[in-house]
Amino acid sequence: MSDLQQRENPYNVTQASRIYFLPNLMTAGNLFCGFVAVIKCIQARLMTDGGEYALLHPGLSALELYTQAVWFILLAVVFDSLDGRLARWGGRTSLFGAEFDSLADVVSFGMAPALMTFFLILAPRGDYQWFRELGWFIAFIYLLCGAVRLARFNVITNPLLHRTDAESHKDFVGLPIPAAAGTVASLVLLLVNLAKNERELRQLTVALPLLLILVAFLMVSTIRYPSFKQVNWETKTRFRTFVLVVIIAGLVVKLREVALVFLFLGYIGYGLVAHYQRAARHAQMRALRRKVVKMKQGESE
Secondary structure: HHHHHHHHOOOOOOOOOOOOOHHHHHHHHHHHHHHHHHHHHHHHHHHHHHHHHHHHHOOOOOOHHHHHHHHHHHHHHHHHHHHHOOOOOOOOOOOOHHHHHHHHHHHHHHHHHHHHHHHHOOOOOOOOOOHHHHHHHHHHHHHHHHHHHHHHHHHHHOOOOOOOOOOOOEEEEEEHHHHHHHHOOOOHHHHHHHHHHOOOOEEEEEEEEEEEEEHHHOOOOOOOOOOOOOOOOOOOOOHHHHHHHHHHHHHHOHHHHHHHHHHHHHHHHHHHHHHHHHHHHHHHHHHHHHHHHHHHHHHOO
């Protein structure tokens, strides 16, 4: 193998460990947002406990700290979407970048949402005593499934694997962990906003651990979700389509506490509906093939 081929080989030591500044800066931003979100969750829990920390910071509010944690998680989603796109645009992908991105995702989209849900809903509280034994376990299941999802993604996207056309599909296999974290964070944002408006949350809070279990299962499932990696942002579009997109973006900004929940839940629902539609088509094709085989067998007899 020539020197040039060795340098271009993704498993060459120099190439694999190469750190490209701009994509990895975005990944570092993702990790920073996840770290700050964890700190905000811990601070919010300390405020809720009403101990020495709460006495030293009388101006802080637990709900406001949870809100800040949510926005840092959502900002981490933005950084995560930018690092890969910048790497692909500049041809600056490396194995180091992929591993660094997964490690950052474990913190921002695994640990931070799990802690936030545990501290806000699942930690020992008077309303639901049975959460005392199950709370930490539910949060850990989410974190575990997120880590498994990232490890599986790194394996199936490994350049050395020889994939068939079906396996090299552009969609994600399983719910992406940023979408899972965004779903949990957006629902927390809605619950916190309702709490600020003095709404009754006792029934609504039960939905959060159930949602945590659902997205944990979806992350390690084989349900396919669109990746949007191949979207051409330079493509031409009609004026009416452009105006509609601008209006939808404006509504999302204006009604962000509700709109974000529907966006993420819509993404989850789209994958589920598409999966069962594909399963139904495959079942019809198998039934048709069996029917054809029986007809041929009848003709031969």
